[in-house]
Amino acid sequence: MAIAISQEAFDDMVRENMEDLGMDPDEALADAVEALTLQGADLAGIIKRVPGEAGSEEVNPVMRVLDELKAFASGRSGKDLDSLVSSLDELHVLCSVEVLDNAAVAARNGGVEVLVALCASAGVTQEWLLVSGLKALSSLVRDVGSTEKFRQSQGPKIVMDILKGALESTDILDGGFSVVAAASAGNEVVKEAFMDLKVDELILQVMREKSNRKVQSLYDAIRVLLTPDDNRVVASQVYGYSRKFAEIGIAEVLVNALREQVAPSSLPSACAALKAIAVNEEICLSISENGGIDVLLQCIDEAGVQKNKVIAKCCCSLLSKLAGSDANKANIIQQGGFDKFLTLASRFSEDPSVTQEVMSLVQVLTLRSPEHAARAISLGYGTLAIQAMQKFPSSAPTQKQACLMIRNLVVRNPENRTILLKEGVEMLIRKAKAIHGSCKSAATDALRDLGLDNYNV
Structure with a gap:
């Protein structure tokens, strides 16, 4: 430490x-x-x-702004609310520049405490002030030290009270949930504090209002609250939180948000939130039963047409999670998933990152399923793997993902081994194994499952 x-x-x-x-x-x-x-x-x-x-305020403008905010909070400032808002906005801009140490400077010098106090004292009717204060606060809490200061300043309760009183203001909701996401990142105790304050029930209440579905920070808050990212904790509680989110209906509301075409800028965050909730087969099946797979396949089609690789990748990633259920695998394939994914890969043929997501998804769909592996080969996924390895020889993730998919295509399908070996897959795998250290294990396993005796050479 x-x-x-x-x-x-x-x-x-x-x-x-x-x-x-x-x-x-x-x-x-x-x-x-x-x-x-x-x-x-x-x-x-x-x-x-x-x-x-030089004084600290000359060395770093953050100190000057903090002095102004502290003076206002203590009643020593003669400035008006407009000036206060300007100072808050300036602090937000200064601390949003990640290459600088401004956020750490502000947090070390009382920035978190003064911002929590200012937000607590502002009324919901002072919307412009609260929005600026919450944005500034979200830019300061970036590490365990600053999130602990937030917790010790009663930050979780203050932010929850603000959110509960501002259900009609999308701007305050956006700022408030940005703070929830920032303060919960990497801090299990803060996550627990928000859960004790029933943040899950508040999220459900907010999301049931369709106009609030454009609040992207809401999805970010769900994802962060359900991510086990505090390395100080041996056993995280977030798995239980995910089940609770699903039990009260948040997964269903998220599916509805996707179905009703959430804003494209928020769709990746919404997918990440739903993925964080899908922690077991029961939840994955419930998402499918509520039409989640249909919606995602439609989003993938639209992403391909619009050439939006961010949406394409996040939808494939979520489908990979849902495909952990064998019933969902069959559902995805019955709805023409294999054809849609191949079309998507062809539309992004120059982008290895999309090809990787497609191969990762097909890897899951063909796991322990000879029937699915046979169908994948007949549609051209063996050729896709070979072409990806030929086209992106320097991309270690692409080479590794191709090897992993090839394994599932051939391990229970001897006839597929013959097809791929005739197309020259052995040379490509050996080349990937020799060039990329991160591919060594996957390449060795692929050569073994192709039936080659000298797979470990």
Whole structure:
């Protein structure tokens, strides 16, 4: 774990380098940074400055904006609400630039606490103020340190109260659920806090209003709440949360949102949210029974026509998850899925990432199913794998996915081995194995399942 260090301690070290060791300012600063880094200190949010040369507000504009916000929160500011909104918007812009350390600087210097307080004190009638405050807050909470400050400041309850009182404002809902997503990322305790406050029931209530289905952050919040991404936790509770989301009907509402053509910009997030809920066969089957597979196949057709690879990939990924159920596999194929996926691959023939998703989906559909493997070969999926390997030799993910799909096409279908070997698949697999280390295991298994004795060479 990184060692915590304050701005004052950092400044003192630079000052000591100059006064006690006689270093010039630039040397003293560089030495402090290097020494503390070697000691494992956490320098995120530390302003690297030479004490006395410039105030923190001159070194980093975030400090100036924070001082303005703190003055307003304490009643010491003579500025009006419009000026406050401008400061909040400026902070949001500054902290949204990921290449800079602005968010860490703001979080280290009380930014999370002051923003939570400002949002708590703002009334729902001050919509423009709340929207700016929530956006700024969502840009600050990016790591465990900042999300813990959010939790300790009663952030989950304050944000939930705001959301419950603003069900008619899509802008406040968007800002509020952005905070839910940002604050829950990588923090199991914050996820639990939101679940204790019944965020799942609030999400269902919000989504039942069709006009709210354009609120993309709502889908992001579902996905993050149901993702086990806190590496400090041995056993995450999110699997249980996913089942609860499904039990109260959120999966069904998500399918309806897809059916009624959610905004294209929100569709990938909606698919990711539904994928996060589909954690067992029962839920996967219920999604299918509510028309989820029909909707996704239609979306794939439209994505191919519109050449929207983002939507194409997210729909294929969700279908792969649903195809974990054998009943759903049959349903996908009976509805012409194999033909649709092949058409999609041809429309994106120059994009290996789409081809990878198609091959990954076919890999799932043919798993433990000789009948599906025979049909896939007859439709041309063996040729698709070979052409992908020929066309994208430098793409390790493409080569690996082709090998994995080939395995399922041939492992229980000896007749398919003959077909692919005659088309020269062995040379391509051996080449992928030699060039790409990440393909070695998949390539070896593919050669073995093709019936080759020297598969491990």
